[in-house]
Amino acid sequence: MIQRKFGKVAALTVAAGLISGFVSAPVHAASNTIIVWADETRGPHLQQVIAAKGDWVPGYTIKIVPFSSFDALNAAFGNATALTGPDIVVGANDWVSTGAKNGKLAPVTLSSSVRANFTANNLFDLSYKGVLYGVPLDVNNVSMLYNSKLTGKPGTLTQMVKFYLANKSADKLTAGLCVAGGGMSWGAESVLNALGGAPYVMTASGTVDPTADPVPAATVAANIKRLFLGANGKSNGFFPATDTGCKTAFLAGTVPYAIIGNWEWQDYAKAGFDMNNLMPVPGLNHGKFGSAYASVSGAMLTTFAAQHGVDQGAKSLLNNFFGSSAGAVAYQNVELRPPANKKAQKNASVTAAQKGFGKAGAVAGLPQIGAILNGAAGSKSFWDLLPAFWTDVLVNGKDPQTSAAAMDAFFKTNIAAGIPQL
Amino acid sequence: MEKFFQRKVTVTLKYIIVALVSAILLMLIESSFAKREYAISAFLTVGLIAIAITYLTNFSIPMKFFLPGMLFLFAFVVGPILYTVAMSGFHFQTGNYISKPESITQIISGGIRPDAAQTTFDVVIGEDPGKKLEILASDPTNKKYFLSTATSKTDLDPAGLAIDGNGDATVAPGFTALTPSEQAAQDKALGSTRFAYSTDFFITIEGGNVASLKEQSLKYDSSTDTFTNVLTHAVYRDNGRGNFTNIKDKNDQLQPGWRAPIWFENYTKLLTDPQIRSALIPVFIWTIVFASLTVLTQFALGLLIAMTLNRKLHGRRIYRSILILPYAMPSIMSILIWGGMFDTEFGAINHLFGSHVHWFQSALYARLAVIIVNLWLGFPYFYLICSGALQAIPAELSEAAAIDGASSRQIFRKITLPLLLQVVSPLLVASFAFNFNNFNIIYLLTGGGPQNTLGGAVAGSTDILISYTYKIAFSAGNQNLGLASAISVVIFVIIASISLYGIRRSKVLDSFK
Numbered sequence: 001m002i003q004r005k006f007g008k009v010a011a012l013t014v015a016a017g018l019i020s021g022f023v024s025a026p027v028h029a030a031s032n033t034i035i036v037w038a039d040e041t042r043g044p045h046l047q048q049v050i051a052a053k054g055d056w057v058p059g060y061t062i063k064i065v066p067f068s069s070f071d072a073l074n075a076a077f078g079n080a081t082a083l084t085g086p087d088i089v090v091g092a093n094d095w096v097s098t099g100a101k102n103g104k105l106a107p108v109t110l111s112s113s114v115r116a117n118f119t120a121n122n123l124f125d126l127s128y129k130g131v132l133y134g135v136p137l138d139v140n141n142v143s144m145l146y147n148s149k150l151t152g153k154p155g156t157l158t159q160m161v162k163f164y165l166a167n168k169s170a171d172k173l174t175a176g177l178c179v180a181g182g183g184m185s186w187g188a189e190s191v192l193n194a195l196g197g198a199p200y201v202m203t204a205s206g207t208v209d210p211t212a213d214p215v216p217a218a219t220v221a222a223n224i225k226r227l228f229l230g231a232n233g234k235s236n237g238f239f240p241a242t243d244t245g246c247k248t249a250f251l252a253g254t255v256p257y258a259i260i261g262n263w264e265w266q267d268y269a270k271a272g273f274d275m276n277n278l279m280p281v282p283g284l285n286h287g288k289f290g291s292a293y294a295s296v297s298g299a300m301l302t303t304f305a306a307q308h309g310v311d312q313g314a315k316s317l318l319n320n321f322f323g324s325s326a327g328a329v330a331y332q333n334v335e336l337r338p339p340a341n342k343k344a345q346k347n348a349s350v351t352a353a354q355k356g357f358g359k360a361g362a363v364a365g366l367p368q369i370g371a372i373l374n375g376a377a378g379s380k381s382f383w384d385l386l387p388a389f390w391t392d393v394l395v396n397g398k399d400p401q402t403s404a405a406a407m408d409a410f411f412k413t414n415i416a417a418g419i420p421q422l
Numbered sequence: 423m424e425k426f427f428q429r430k431v432t433v434t435l436k437y438i439i440v441a442l443v444s445a446i447l448l449m450l451i452e453s454s455f456a457k458r459e460y461a462i463s464a465f466l467t468v469g470l471i472a473i474a475i476t477y478l479t480n481f482s483i484p485m486k487f488f489l490p491g492m493l494f495l496f497a498f499v500v501g502p503i504l505y506t507v508a509m510s511g512f513h514f515q516t517g518n519y520i521s522k523p524e525s526i527t528q529i530i531s532g533g534i535r536p537d538a539a540q541t542t543f544d545v546v547i548g549e550d551p552g553k554k555l556e557i558l559a560s561d562p563t564n565k566k567y568f569l570s571t572a573t574s575k576t577d578l579d580p581a582g583l584a585i586d587g588n589g590d591a592t593v594a595p596g597f598t599a600l601t602p603s604e605q606a607a608q609d610k611a612l613g614s615t616r617f618a619y620s621t622d623f624f625i626t627i628e629g630g631n632v633a634s635l636k637e638q639s640l641k642y643d644s645s646t647d648t649f650t651n652v653l654t655h656a657v658y659r660d661n662g663r664g665n666f667t668n669i670k671d672k673n674d675q676l677q678p679g680w681r682a683p684i685w686f687e688n689y690t691k692l693l694t695d696p697q698i699r700s701a702l703i704p705v706f707i708w709t710i711v712f713a714s715l716t717v718l719t720q721f722a723l724g725l726l727i728a729m730t731l732n733r734k735l736h737g738r739r740i741y742r743s744i745l746i747l748p749y750a751m752p753s754i755m756s757i758l759i760w761g762g763m764f765d766t767e768f769g770a771i772n773h774l775f776g777s778h779v780h781w782f783q784s785a786l787y788a789r790l791a792v793i794i795v796n797l798w799l800g801f802p803y804f805y806l807i808c809s810g811a812l813q814a815i816p817a818e819l820s821e822a823a824a825i826d827g828a829s830s831r832q833i834f835r836k837i838t839l840p841l842l843l844q845v846v847s848p849l850l851v852a853s854f855a856f857n858f859n860n861f862n863i864i865y866l867l868t869g870g871g872p873q874n875t876l877g878g879a880v881a882g883s884t885d886i887l888i889s890y891t892y893k894i895a896f897s898a899g900n901q902n903l904g905l906a907s908a909i910s911v912v913i914f915v916i917i918a919s920i921s922l923y924g925i926r927r928s929k930v931l932d933s934f935k
Contacts, residue, residue: 032606057630059602078896083457098901101517103528103678109626109634111542131535174767237767241783244761245768303528311613313606315629374900378697380875381897388875395766395783406876 037086039070045334056321060313087305087314093125094370100128114323126298134300135322136340143360150256174254176238178246181261184387190281194290195223215408221400235394262357278356280364294365376417514904518664518679525680533640541635544590548599562589570617688908701880709886713857724804749802757866785883811845851924864889
């Protein structure tokens with residue numbers, strides 16, 4: 001009886017196993033499919049572009065997998081294995097050092113014609129220890145937008161503060177300058193820079209100056225005291241220590257100046273803001289500006305591509321689509337971010353906002369160097385330090401010079417540890 | 423007759439279900455085995471055998487009911503716990519993520535570098551007359567053309583070639599170009615072939631029509647398990663902690679490294695590393711305070727409302743429905759809304775009270791905000807529990823006490839509360855255990871902050887053990903999964919002890935005796 005039962009079930013099992021084996025294809029069963037992972041905006045836009053023209057790499061099929069958010073993509077790539085991982089991942093430039101250290105990103109060599117499409121800084125952004133891991137895709141930056149219904153184009157940071165203090169009550173302003181995009185570290189870096197500080201100082205030749213003082217404590221503290229603090233030693237309300245609510249308040253017209261991200265400019269354009277009012281954060285003197293990070297997001301080759309048997313196809317996709325001007329134009333016409341590709345930047349279809357962000361990045365841009373910013377062992381990351389600095393001086397009323405000196409010391413440690421990795 | 427058919431149908435259904443489950447398991451076994459996930463494959467095989475024995479024999483009738491639950495328990499509870507315990511014994515962090523063989527493979531493949539000029543060639547990929555992979559390479563700037571296989575390079579005279587408008591050779595005698603689909607089929611071979619160029623340099627394909635000049639910089643000697651940099655002659659040896667390190671400079675390491683066993687080092691670090699220890703102690707204390715205060719405040723408010731609504735009241739049903747809303751609403755949404763309301767400049771709370779409190783920049787206020795929001799999220803649960811429990815307490819007891827002259831306060835303290843606590847104590851313990859690990863509220867409301875980073879603080883003021891562990895495991899700079907696993911194991915031991923205490927107190931297990 002038992003033998004009969006076993007026989008029946010075994011026969012059914014084998015039959016069903018064979019059927020299911022044929023029906024359910026493993027993730028990378030089709031050896032000529034190149035899998036590309038991207039976030040919630042780039043992913044669907046890439047799908048759209050690839051659907052319109054899918055023959056960027058003859059002989060291969062391109063499959064774009066969009067994720068629900070940038071963080072979800074980051075987490076998924078962090079956990080990716082050869083079984084589940086993509087062949088190309090579209091991510092931030094500061095993923096490069098971690099991805100390379102963890103053996104998830106593979107080096108790429110671009111043709112000289114493709115390399116010529118990008119600036120040395122853009123390629124540097126996607127390199128670790130001098131090795132390139134991807135192709136620059138779009139420029140990631142923030143820019144300041146002023147509300148021309150409230151105020152005119154400011155010339156200096158001092159003018160902005162004066163305007164705020166003079167009109168605070170009459171215009172019911174909730175703040176002067178706030179950070180709507182990029183957070184209090186990445187987004188607010190240009191404010192630190194306008195005040196005289198930076199996470200690192202670049203030389204004229206585009207390398208990090210190991211000897212320069214990134215945050216001259218006395219200078220930065222004097223500027224903060226003069227511009228950002230009231231008589232009680234705490235914030236005068238011009239620059240809030242947090243970014244929460246900034247976007248809503250700026251859109252509502254209660255904040256005259258806001259730092260916005262280039263990934264969300266359409267929200268402001270739809271609300272009637274003129275994208276010609278984009279500009280870098282003004283510095284202390286006319287014609288000087290606070291440099292904001294002008295890093296790039298990139299399409300990066302993974303080590304999984306070789307394991308999936310599509311290494312050559314993935315490299316071709318990087319050269320033929322992501323690295324080419326035709327690919328960049330097709331993509332940025334949908335994505336609407338400033339393209340990293342030099343020829344695509346000059347394309348007629350590029351919008352005023354894309355040009356505005358591109359110009360802000362060109363006038364006052366700072367390369368984003370993950371190997372330094374992410375912090376060294378025993379130190380702290382820039383991402384934690386700058387928000388803490390704002391809280392200390394603007395909220396807790398701590399002495400700006402002491403706080404600036406403490407931040408400076410951490411930055412110096414990070415620079416010393418990061419430079420050998422570049 | 424009808425019974426006979428019914429039995430036949432159920433037996434057939436059973437066969438079909440068992441067959442389908444077995445088929446799916448077989449497929450997963452095959453797939454995981456093919457992907458070299460042997461542990462998963464072994465577990466699935468055991469599961470398959472257990473299903474066959476359980477459902478095709480009368481080996482154990484109770485097992486027919488327990489087996490699915492037990493398999494899931496092992497797969498999703500016991501398995502992850504064992505994996506976490508195992509990983510806590512490894513040097514498992516950024517840079518030490520993969521296995522040693524994978525690391526060696528990647529160092530070897532990464533141990534080649536472009537020549538100083540980063541020379542690239544336009545190439546056509548094809549085959550020689552012997553069907554071996556061959557490239558037709560062009561250097562249009564210098565008008566140089568050559569054919570190259572894995573073993574030989576042949577310079578070509580431009581006169582004998584078909585050259586396109588870009589100056590690239592497209593056709594050469596004896597060379598047959600591959601079609602795109604033929605190239606795709608040979609992807610792996612193309613990626614691994616080193617085409618001959620000179621004694622020191624070779625050519626690798628970098629996509630369909632691009633090739634670059636490379637040189638080998640690192641060589642691996644498997645007999646000594648060392649790497650040698652052929653350019654600097656530096657020797658790199660396994661340092662026993664997951665990296666090949668220069669024998670003359672321990673800071674010079676090859677990457678990527680691998681997960682190496684360090685046994686109990688992550689646990690001893692919790693006690694001996696001053697940086698970790700100094701963060702852990704305040705975090706642990708705040709975790710206890712947070713969980714205790716949360717349970718106390720939620721229980722107190724829930725009980726108060728339950729007692730109020732336990733009396734006859736006009737519109738009681740409406741009040742009850744409204745009070746359930748915070749519980750019914752997704753907590754993620756509630757927490758984010760509360761986060762906006764607590765904002766200093768733009769938040770509703772400061773606007774409403776005309777205050778200028780920096781809720782999330784001050785440790786004290788941030789902790790208060792966390793407790794308030796958690797109270798909002800959790801009191802309906804205790805309200806529901808207490809409502810049920812209060813209705814279960816016989817009214818005669820209170821009435822008798824009242825006749826004997828007891829005041830309302832005395833009745834509550836001496837009768838209602840003790841009886842209530844008897845019922846809800848296990849739930850209070852369970853709630854404490856839940857809040858001990860309440861990651862969502864901390865992560866979404868304060869992100870663990872504020873953190874005195876400039877003062878050297880490693881953890882935030884509202885960080886509880888689980889959010890602190892998350893930061894260690896998944897922070898942007900340096901992820902230390904080994905250390906995070908060790909802390910997770912410690913948290914597990916604490917929670918397991920609390921839960922065990924709760925279970926014993928509730929005497930749930932007594933019914934199994």
